[in-house]
């Protein structure tokens with residue numbers, strides 16, 4: 001089987017859509033040079049749109065745990081959330097390798113594709129782990145609102161954590177990078193597209209607790225041990241922007257959700273590990 | 274005095290306690306409540322000194338009837354005093370928690386009036402959190418030495434983790450610097466807590482709903498550098514504590530001068546951060562690498578090498594143990610190789626099941642070849658072009674920084690003799706967070 005030097009697949013950006021590309025690749029006995037989201041790229045090469053067909057997607061989905069084991073399915077779902085360039089193609093190549101070698105593909109770290117995907121998934125997991133801590137909420141009309149700007153699409157991985165932490169609260173986490181939000185009210189969570197921010201001022205209570213937190217943050221450091229390099233390596237600067245102890249947020253974001261009928265990339269509950 | 278003043282004073286007084294982890298227990302919010310905990314622990318931010326902040330770490334009060342000389346809160350110190358009311362503290366905790374500033378509370382206290390009275394106040398704060406707010410987040414409570422066992426037990430059923438700080442690693446230091454405390458006063462509550470944890474484990478098997486006692490276990494802290502106690506003494510004590518009291522963690526805190534006292538290091542003494550760092554590395558080797566204290570230090574070598582981490586030092590002193598073959602060695606032996614850590618050792622075991630490993634593939638598994646190459650073979654073969662000389666090994670095992678500092682001081686040949694090298698002026702990194710990334714520091 002050869003890579004088709006000039007063939008791109010186009011899909012709708014959903015996980016099911018990608019599974020259909022896997023189906024297509026086997027059906028036509030070919031490997032595209034890339035898999036792109038709908039008309040997102042210039043048409044330099046010949047491209048083939050691969051329509052999303054739930055029946056085909058379901059067949060591929062069922063085959064993964066069967067042939068590669070449940071861990072591989074979980075892994076692929078995570079890989080789909082990463083910011084790895086050309087993640088779709090990597091996932092296709094990983095699955096092809098897996099259909100050939102079975103569950104042992106998960107141990108083939110010396111393989112270039114497997115290794116790249118593992119690194120990307122580690123990056124995703126690390127970022128979502130850090131954000132469980134670094135995310136800051138403001139209390140706004142009794143609800144909790146927070147903003148993040150992650151590189152990877154971490155919202156599906158944060159869902160369970162924050163739902164278990166605040167089962168009785170209403171909260172919204174906005175992912176500014178991907179224009180999506182995690183909305184929760186007892187006892188239901190959904191990941192939705194979020195448009196438009198308006199910012200009313202924080203009320204007095206909110207201001208007080210932000211100030212108390214800043215005071216705590218500044219006081220707890222031991223000045224004889226000052227070590228900004230160490231702080232930076234544990235908490236890279238790109239996270240600081242949305243953290244209360246560094247002055248943010250100045251105001252509470254007020255959000256309007258895009259129509260609930262909007263397309264969901266992955267249902268929140270499904271991508272949970 | 275408003276809550277801002279109190280928070281400032283009582284944080285300032287608590288900051289020298291290093292433990293801030295929220296690890297060791299997994300749970301989700303109770304019905305109608307708030308709060309969860311993750312066994313791996315979660316850092317919510319890092320302070321300017323690079324330390325993980327996971328918990329709201331404060332004292333209930335910094336008033337103290339005792340006069341421990343190394344402590345900012347000692348009776349004789351002229352410092353502003355404050356006290357939270359239990360309710361005030363509970364509300365502050367919940368408000369920080371809702372905003373995702375923290376994983377929970379680390380509550381300690383000076384001794385106000387009496388150990389029993391202090392303990393009762395702490396219990397009340399935790400009771401409000403657990404019962405009124407139905408808070409399931411992480412709580413670490415420090416037992417007050419001298420408090421009644423029944424009160425310690427009550428505290429333990431409200432907390433996730435308990436600790437009793439040893440502070441001074443030997444009885445002679447204790448006698449000198451903490452005249453009001455005895456070894457007995459420290460180890461008695463530690464023993465009581467351990468017994469309660471054990472009994473509780475049995476109860477939970479018998480009655481599923483028995484209240485849990487400190488499910489995240491018990492920890493302690495020792496101060497490094499306030500007294501002449503050596504690394505050897507401290508590490509042996511640490512090992513003993515893990516064995517005898519089944520502690521989850523022993524923390525080390527480099528002493529920061531807080532008093533001008535002839536019995537203590539002068540006020541301009543820098544905290545011995547590099548020693549603290551070496552102790553954490555050695556502690557890690559005890560807990561995860563199956564090393565014993567006696568393998569790392571002995572009567573003749575009572576101090577860690579400032580330039581080389583304890584694992585590398587061990588490797589250089591035990592060259593007869595090597596080479597280790599990555600395709601055949603058992604897990605425990607792989608872990609002894611400089612440049613191979615817990616993660617890469619596990620990957621080696623998994624990967625070599627599918628095919629024999631070669632040197633080229635090792636880097637992808639996370640092995641630091643620059644270090645490991647001297648100590649391993651792949652199916653009997655050594656790495657190409659590796660010259661195993663003491664000099665080359667040293668060069669590869671020293672960190673860039675240590676190498677740099679070393680050039681200033683003495684030659685590599687001298688280092689090879691492992692005499693008593695001069696003390697490093699520059700600190701290593703403080704780390705006490707427990708997420709797996711921390712492992713890398715050991716490689």
Ligand code: SF4
Pocket residue numbers: 337338339340341344345346347348382383384
């Ligand atoms: S009993 Fe505790 S708070 Fe009081 S002086 Fe001694 S160490 Fe400090």
